[in-house]
Amino acid sequence: MTEPRIQARGLVREFGAEAGVRGIDLDVEAGEIHALVGLNGAGKSTLMRLLLGMLRPDSGTVHLDGHGLDSAPWSRVGHLIENPLAYGELTGHANLVLAARLHGVPAPATATMVERVLSELNLHGYAAIRAGRMSLGNRQRLGLAAALQHDPDVIVLDEPTNALDPAGVILLREALLRRAASGAGVLVSSHHLDEVARVADRITVINAGHTIGALDPSGTDIEREFFALVHADDERTAA
Numbered sequence: 353m354t355e356p357r358i359q360a361r362g363l364v365r366e367f368g369a370e371a372g373v374r375g376i377d378l379d380v381e382a383g384e385i386h387a388l389v390g391l392n393g394a395g396k397s398t399l400m401r402l403l404l405g406m407l408r409p410d411s412g413t414v415h416l417d418g419h420g421l422d423s424a425p426w427s428r429v430g431h432l433i434e435n436p437l438a439y440g441e442l443t444g445h446a447n448l449v450l451a452a453r454l455h456g457v458p459a460p461a462t463a464t465m466v467e468r469v470l471s472e473l474n475l476h477g478y479a480a481i482r483a484g485r486m487s488l489g490n491r492q493r494l495g496l497a498a499a500l501q502h503d504p505d506v507i508v509l510d511e512p513t514n515a516l517d518p519a520g521v522i523l524l525r526e527a528l529l530r531r532a533a534s535g536a537g538v539l540v541s542s543h544h545l546d547e548v549a550r551v552a553d554r555i556t557v558i559n560a561g562h563t564i565g566a567l568d569p570s571g572t573d574i575e576r577e578f579f580a581l582v583h584a585d586d587e588r589t590a591a
């Protein structure tokens with residue numbers, strides 16, 4: 353049995369009484385696309401930051417491929433949390449070369465890798481444009497290219513489609529399915545339930561900092577199921 357790509361146990365990081373992450377267990381297996389859904393402020397980004405060591409938990413543990421965060425295989429991780437990691441004064445191409453180096457990709461392998469991801473996310477037309485001049489959607493594509501080009505084993509993407517056009521959404525979906533099929537574990541948050549249902553193997557619902565259930569990606573009325581879970585949890589909390 354292989355280790356989960358991501359394993360969190362008892363994660364807590366509170367910001368005052370109501371906000372933050374308040375006790376979450378989560379697994380993302382190799383080959384799996386696992387989606388996190390929840391209302392604004394539910395705790396999805398906070399959870400992802402905790403998983404990536406960007407925030408320290410008050411308590412709980414995270415393992416990536418069986419390693420604690422102090423010894424995690426960071427060069428095998430790709431992530432995009434909120435703002436695309438793009439240096440505005442550098443071109444799209446230069447940003448991707450830099451991201452490859454930061455992920456420890458040897459220089460001779462970089463050119464081919466960058467070419468490949470430019471094609472995969474249809475970014476060739478923007479390779480020579482400075483990131484600061486790109487549209488929001490193309491900056492997001494660039495950030496996704498930087499996160500995915502080294503074919504990481506652990507992929508964590510926070511709302512990766514929020515600025516993408518429909519063509520970008522399809523390209524990203526295909527890119528994630530390809531990587532999961534090669535054994536990556538993918539964790540993705542989204543507000544687009546239909547889109548998530550198309551791509552995810554597992555959908556976890558988060559509300560007020562804890563997991564409250566799962567949605568069946570092949571369900572016929574996933575939106576209704578989502579609101580039923582959230583309302584039931586809100587009522588339980590209010591009681």
Ligand SMILES: Nc1ncnc2c1ncn2[C@@H]1O[C@H](COP(=O)(O)OP(=O)(O)OP(=O)(O)O)[C@@H](O)[C@H]1O
Nearest residue numbers: 367370371372390391392393394395396397398399
């Ligand atoms: N650094 C912080 N200091 C104080 N409160 C914070 C901090 N970061 C997040 N929070 C609060 O924690 C809660 C969860 O926020 P988080 O950004 O994780 O939610 P989210 O599910 O990603 O929401 P959205 O869908 O709007 O992006 C919110 O109430 C937020 O205001």
